[in-house]
Amino acid sequence: MSKKRKKPVVEQIIKCPECNSTQISKDYSRAELVCDECGLVIVENLIDHGPEWRAFDSEQRRTRSRVGAPVNYMLSDKGLSTNLGWRNKDAYGKSIPTKNRPQVYRLRKWQRRARVINASERSLSLGFTELNKVSSSLGLPRSVRERAAVLYRQATKKNLIRGRSVQVIALASIYAACRLNNLPRTLDELGDISDVSRKDIGRTYRFLTRELDLKIMPTSPVDYVPRFCSKMKLDQDVTSKSIEILKEASDNELISGRGPVGLAAAAIYMSTVLNGCRKTQRDIAEVAGVTEVTIRNRYKELVKNLDIPFSL
DNA sequence: AAGACGAAAGTGGTTGA
């Protein structure tokens, strides 16, 4: 594999701009540099040598293969209009010199081509626009976007969009893609940035996973911790302490059946207290999107069952 | 006055008949 060759490329010491930590993980599968402490994604799309995809069946091999252009799942959107912007100055109204005639010809050609896009591709491109909008407002790495685009494409192909809005399918694809990449967002977060209710997104998500046969494990509370902590600007000790607490909790079977978000919130609450930088339950509740009551219930359980020296 | 606490009733989703 060409993976061997990639390694030396990022050997320099890199510091996290957020928390100054030098503990940076290189995640090749996601092409990201991620700060171990605060979870900040420092560089996305780090390396792009060779295929970063794997094909598990012939269908994927076909949709993912790069014939011509480099891989880009936002295919039908593929810059038909942006490419035409060209480096000419005619945007200022100057007439196009004769020597640029070939370019004008190209423009016309593309325009002709753009017009023959069929209905299903048009709807795909609508969906991709939506995917892009949502994922940039959530700051999702490219890997997640592409995964979402794949899901969206499959949904289209299976005619799952019929009777549902483009938007809700896009949101559900993103939600699923986030979970598949272990960068879970809550349904509330998705609901907040769109005008689709959490309920609808959830329902569509379940529908998608069923129809596309996706096997998605329940999310781990740990996956939420770095993001919540960095949202509250907590320092790395708190983050790692929270994760430690959750590890212990999972050893003691306190995880299953509980909402992962509430658990993450409770663990963070506890570690802020333990680290002497206490946050109010309300603050954490707000960031995590659960109620204070839930935080209380969870952290009571944790205190009771794990012997953590914990007192207010 | 703000934060934490906990009881009680209500909500939405899952499960199993």
Add this chain to the structure above:
DNA sequence: TCAACAACTTTCGTCTT
């Protein structure tokens, strides 16, 4: 399809700092 159920939320009064 329906009822039972567990987790979580909302609301609110009380206690603590």
